Amino acid sequence: xxxxxxxxxxxxxxxxxxxxxxxxxxxxxxxxxxxxxxxxxxxxxxxxxxxxxxxxxxxxxxxxxxxxxxxxxxxxxxxxxxxxxxxxxxxxxxxxxxxxxxxxxxxxxxxxxxxxxxxxxxxxxxxxxxxxxxxxxxxxxxxxxxxxxxxxxxxxxxxxxxxxxxxxxxxxxxxxxxxxxxxxxxxxxxxxxxxxxxxxxxxxxxxxxxxxxxxxxxxxxxxxxxxxxxxxxxxxxxxxxxxxxxxxxxxxxxxxxxxxxxxxxxxxxxxxxxxxxxxxxxxxxxxxxxxxxxxxxxxxxxxxxxxxxxxxxxx
Amino acid sequence: xxxxxxxxxxxxxxxxxxxxxxxxxxxxxxxxxxxxxxxxxxxxxxxxxxxxxxxxxxxxxxxxxxxxxxxxxxxxxxxxxxxxxxxxxxxxxxxxxxxxxxxxxxxxxxxxxxxxxxxxxxxxxxxxxxxxxxxxxxxxxxxxxxxxxxxxxxxxxxxxxxxxxxxxxxxxxxxxxxxxxxxxxxxxxxxxxxxxxxxxxxxxxxxxxxxxxxxxxxxxxxxxxxxxxxxxxxxxxxxxxxxx
Numbered sequence: 001x002x003x004x005x006x007x008x009x010x011x012x013x014x015x016x017x018x019x020x021x022x023x024x025x026x027x028x029x030x031x032x033x034x035x036x037x038x039x040x041x042x043x044x045x046x047x048x049x050x051x052x053x054x055x056x057x058x059x060x061x062x063x064x065x066x067x068x069x070x071x072x073x074x075x076x077x078x079x080x081x082x083x084x085x086x087x088x089x090x091x092x093x094x095x096x097x098x099x100x101x102x103x104x105x106x107x108x109x110x111x112x113x114x115x116x117x118x119x120x121x122x123x124x125x126x127x128x129x130x131x132x133x134x135x136x137x138x139x140x141x142x143x144x145x146x147x148x149x150x151x152x153x154x155x156x157x158x159x160x161x162x163x164x165x166x167x168x169x170x171x172x173x174x175x176x177x178x179x180x181x182x183x184x185x186x187x188x189x190x191x192x193x194x195x196x197x198x199x200x201x202x203x204x205x206x207x208x209x210x211x212x213x214x215x216x217x218x219x220x221x222x223x224x225x226x227x228x229x230x231x232x233x234x235x236x237x238x239x240x241x242x243x244x245x246x247x248x249x250x251x252x253x254x255x256x257x258x259x260x261x262x263x264x265x266x267x268x269x270x271x272x273x274x275x276x277x278x279x280x281x282x283x284x285x286x287x288x289x290x291x292x293x294x295x296x297x298x299x300x301x302x303x304x305x306x307x308x309x310x311x312x313x314x315x
Numbered sequence: 316x317x318x319x320x321x322x323x324x325x326x327x328x329x330x331x332x333x334x335x336x337x338x339x340x341x342x343x344x345x346x347x348x349x350x351x352x353x354x355x356x357x358x359x360x361x362x363x364x365x366x367x368x369x370x371x372x373x374x375x376x377x378x379x380x381x382x383x384x385x386x387x388x389x390x391x392x393x394x395x396x397x398x399x400x401x402x403x404x405x406x407x408x409x410x411x412x413x414x415x416x417x418x419x420x421x422x423x424x425x426x427x428x429x430x431x432x433x434x435x436x437x438x439x440x441x442x443x444x445x446x447x448x449x450x451x452x453x454x455x456x457x458x459x460x461x462x463x464x465x466x467x468x469x470x471x472x473x474x475x476x477x478x479x480x481x482x483x484x485x486x487x488x489x490x491x492x493x494x495x496x497x498x499x500x501x502x503x504x505x506x507x508x509x510x511x512x513x514x515x516x517x518x519x520x521x522x523x524x525x526x527x528x529x530x531x532x533x534x535x536x537x538x539x540x541x542x543x544x545x546x547x548x549x550x551x552x553x554x555x556x557x558x559x
Contacts, residue, residue, distance in 0.1 A: 174425065175425060176419045176423050176424075176425065176428075179412075179415065179416055179419060179425070179428075180416070180419070182405075182407075182408070183405050183408070183416040186405040186406060186407060186408070187403045187404075187405055189367070189387075189399075189403065190399070190403040190404075190405065190464075191388075191416070192367070192386070192387035192388050192391075193365065193367075193387055193388075193391060193396070193397055193399070193403075193465075194388075194391060194396075194416060194417040194420060194464060194465075194467075194468055195388050195391035195392045195417070195420030195468050196388050196416075196420070197386070197388045197389075198388070
């Protein structure tokens with residue numbers, strides 16, 4: 001298994017030298033959404049706290065890095081950590097309100113959506129951050145400014161983000177923190193009775209998850225060169241973040257990656273083909289159908305099912 | 316020195332007095348039975364002791380410390396562990412992983428926690444089921460698992476909420492033996508139990524609650540002969556049976 005993973009990493013590292021630029025772009029989206037999914041996985045998958053407003057953290061991180069770069073001349077390589085820190089701060093506020101006052105299930109979902117919407121409305125209406133026009137980043141192609149002439153550089157940054165987050169989640173899973181998260185997902189009262197400070201553990205998960213998501217915001221901003229409030233703070237992006245780990249297997253290390261490899265190409269292909277045929281938005285219907293299929297047939301996601309399949313038939 | 320000292324403990328739910336100025340004291344190593352008809356307030360007492368509810372009045376001293384206002388996880392770490400009447404295993408985890416989560420409270424390193432969990436699982440007689448998912452266990456095994464998790468937090472006082480309920484005669488016998496061994500190992504036990512045979516056999520002393528108030532206490536023999544207890548359980552006419 002370890003050898004297989006190593007092989008996969010080597011193949012992914014070599015890939016951009018053998019394929020065309022379109023495929024590289026698709027791979028960048030796969031990695032980036034796998035990274036965001038992995039960040040969400042910590043609080044949404046392992047701890048079972050369904051945040052449906054993770055776009056807020058992408059937006060905060062992206063805006064922070066872009067504004068700091070434009071107005072203070074701060075390199076996004078530093079700005080990304082500040083953006084992550086601000087996202088973590090917002091995550092701490094949302095988490096404390098939700099966890100301290102016992103908002104569970106749908107109520108926590110609504111709380112997270114509400115905060116993302118607040119961010120969106122603020123970004124839309126405050127001219128100092130670009131207002132409804134959004135923020136545009138001037139292309140300089142300077143690597144110090146997180147800008148690259150060669151798409152392959154973005155490819156490697158996205159790959160590093162995905163692998164880094166995955167290594168972090170793997171480390172969480174094999175330590176006490178991960179065992180506590182998994183237990184909290186299943187029964188919080190039992191956890192309290194067993195000496196687990198559930199509020200503290202959930203807060204740690206939320207802060208870590210929002211921090212990583214915020215860091216991703218910098219990549220989003222400096223890869224697309226624009227930040228639109230409706231796009232970065234909107235519900236559709238939150239859904240994009242959540243759907244991959246759920247389809248791939250929430251609360252598993254490989255789930256978000258597998259989910260992204262299934263969904264991102266599908267989204268990309270259907271988006272380009274359907275849009276060409278004048279069927280804008282049809283890819284959302286494909287998402288819906290796929291989500292229903294997963295809930296009905298693979299309620300734990302694709303990765304656990306795949307693992308069962310591989311174990312069930314000894315080689 | 317007493318391990319647990321409860322004085323004037325009171326809890327109301329709206330107009331209902333669930334527990335009324337209860338005094339309770341336990342010595343180290345003691346096994347105390349808490350009995351009473353349904354709705355007497357026994358589980359409320361457990362919830363108050365373990366921090367799941369906060370009392371309206373009264374004091375709870377555990378090991379010389381006032382624990383009123385502490386969170387359940389803090390009380391657990393002080394050495395008071397409880398089980399739930401309706402068992403709450405982590406259904407998607409194996410038996411040993413369930414216990415490991417509890418053991419992590421004392422052994423932060425996973426390897427140590429696992430080692431400790433295996434030992435506890437053996438001790439409660441679940442060794443053969445260690446790898447099974449908790450969601451698929453029989454009720455008797457789930458009760459054992461509930462007990463095993465509480466034990467794995469290495470308590471000095473164990474609160475057992477109806478660990479015999481729903482078990483058949485053979486299973487009850489095994490559970491009585493298990494609880495006896497645990498107590499003999501130095502862990503004090505406070506026991507809520509409806510199975511009279513079990514509670515009479517196990518308890519050093521018994522406290523009887525009815526409508527939230529303590530109506531009797533003493534050795535099992537004394538309590539069984541107390542007319543107030545018979546009245547509470549069966550009604551007044553059984554205290555003075557009509558002459559034939």
